[in-house]
Amino acid sequence: MASHTENWKLMATMYSTPSKNSDVLIVVDGRKLYFYKQLLCLVSPVFKSMLCSDFKEKKTQTINLEGKRFTDIVLLLAWIDPAVTFKIDEYRANTLLPLADEYDITNLRQTCEQVLCVCLAKGSLNVVIRYLQLAEQFNLKNLIEKALTRAAELNIKHEDAVDKTHTVIEDSTLITILEKRAKIREQLYGFRRHPTQLKPDEPPSECTEAVEESKYSAATDLTDVTIIVDEKRLYFFSDILRRASSRFADKLDEISELGEISLDVGSYNEISTILEFLDPTNEDKSFVNVKTKLPLFWLSLEYDITVLHEACENYLMTNISQLNEHDLTRCILLANRGQCSELMKTAMRETRKYQISAIAATESYKQLDTDTRIQLLKFFLQEIN
Known part of the structure; x- marks a missing residue:
């Protein structure tokens, strides 16, 4: 020739x-x-x-x-x-x-595109990476799919994603590769727990119980601030709010003439539970279950309540096995936001109980930043300790 x-x-x-x-x-x-x-x-x-x-x-x-x-x-x-x-x-x-x-x-x-797809079948790591970049540049969907599958078969890692020309694949591409590799492992070694079935439009781990009358729904001779949430009123102590939360302190500095502050984050029940936790006269600081704890963990970050944040973190660390895949990915999302590295790693390890398709389908997984998602997938694949 x-x-x-x-x-x-x-x-x-x-x-x-x-x-x-x-x-x-x-x-x-x-x-x-x-x-x-x-x-x-x-x-x-x-x-x-x-x-x-x-x-x-x-x-x-x-x-x-x-x-x-x-x-x-x-x-x-x-x-x-x-x-x-x-x-x-x-x-x-x-x-x-x-x-x-x-x-x-x-x-x-x-x-x-057809020729390059054929060449990928036995391509080396550098060939796969180069063709991934080429496919993304020219939007060659079939070549992208073939290259991602080949990369998953080769067990590509982030640190390997550099060829002799010092070009690097996009994080989004690496995520897709890791997800595909997880599915391949599931096919080889058997499926994990089936995904949790939610009713249509049912948010995971939200407080959906009926609104209960709060012990703080009536003023006393010592309460000096009114908290309006969900168009209802709660009465509490300004000094406790100031000491416990910088966000509450800011709101109290702008308090209305009627002594009222309005909260647009959190439900009536959740805010009532927070007040109960902060109340020094309440000896029972326990929580009902992990379903109520995740929203409180989120609110502790929203309102910068350190003591509640730490209590939620400790509770979730101990009871992480009770979380389904929706709760786990939300826990990872919140732990990352709150810089709770140990809680995040614990939740990531727990995701191994589920199929990667179930984890990837959760709303919180879709909200994770790329670095956290890559870290989660590596935990899922047991590529890091």
């Missing part, structure tokens, strides 16, 4: 001089190529626009391709030319794909 260089020389000779029917001149890299206007217009709407619309190329029947390599354009013309038997291999697919994309040559683009 002739080499690419020999093939190119033969093809270049075909187009270097005008033929009887050639009617368009292509100038590239200071050299001239003669071709056929009709063929160019048939395969490429971009060339058709140049040669048939009100552009200078229409008048001169000359196309200047600045910034292109002469050898690459020769290969492109040979592919277009029906008189040439032209086979696209891996080298040519890599060469012609950018041109097919730029000049909107659909058939050539599809052929290049």
Whole structure:
């Protein structure tokens, strides 16, 4: 078989001089190529626009391709030319794909993608990474899917995602790879616990119990602040609120003439539970269950209540096994926000009980930042201790 260089020389000779029917001149890299206007217009709407619309190329029947390599354009013309038997291999697919994309040559683009998909089957790590980048650059969905699957088979890691040209895959791509690898492991070693079935529009771990009358629903001789939440009133002690929460302190500094502050985060029951926790006369600081604890953990962060934050963290660490996949991913989300590294790691380890598809389907998983999601997937795959 002739080499690419020999093939190119033969093809270049075909187009270097005008033929009887050639009617368009292509100038590239200071050299001239003669071709056929009709063929160019048939395969490429971009060339058709140049040669048939009100552009200078229409008048001169000359196309200047600045910034292109002469050898690459020769290969492109040979592919277009029906008189040439032209086979696209891996080298040519890599060469012609950018041109097919730029000049909107659909058939050539599809052929290049098909060739590269075949080449991926036994591709090395560097090949897979390079083709992932190529597929993302030109939005080649089939090649992306094939490359992601191949990368998952190779057990690609973040620190491996650098080839000799020092290019790195996107974090979003790495996440997809890790998710695919987790599914492959599940197929090999068996499925984990089935996902929790939620009713339509049912949020996980929210306090959905009926509103109960709070012990703070009536004022006393010592209460000096009224808290309005869910259009209901709670009465409490300003000094406790100031000492326990910087956010409450800020609100108290702007208190109305009626001595009222309004809270738009948290339900009536949840705020009442927080007040009960902060009340020094209440000896029982326990919580009902983990379902009520996660919303309180969130509110401890919203209102910067350190003592509640620590109590929630300790409770969740001890009772983490009671959380379903929705609760676990929400716990990870909140722990990351509250910089609770040990709680976050504990919750990540607990996700191994579930299928990756169940974890990835939760709303909180979708809200995780990329670094946390990658860390979670590595825990899921047991790639880090």
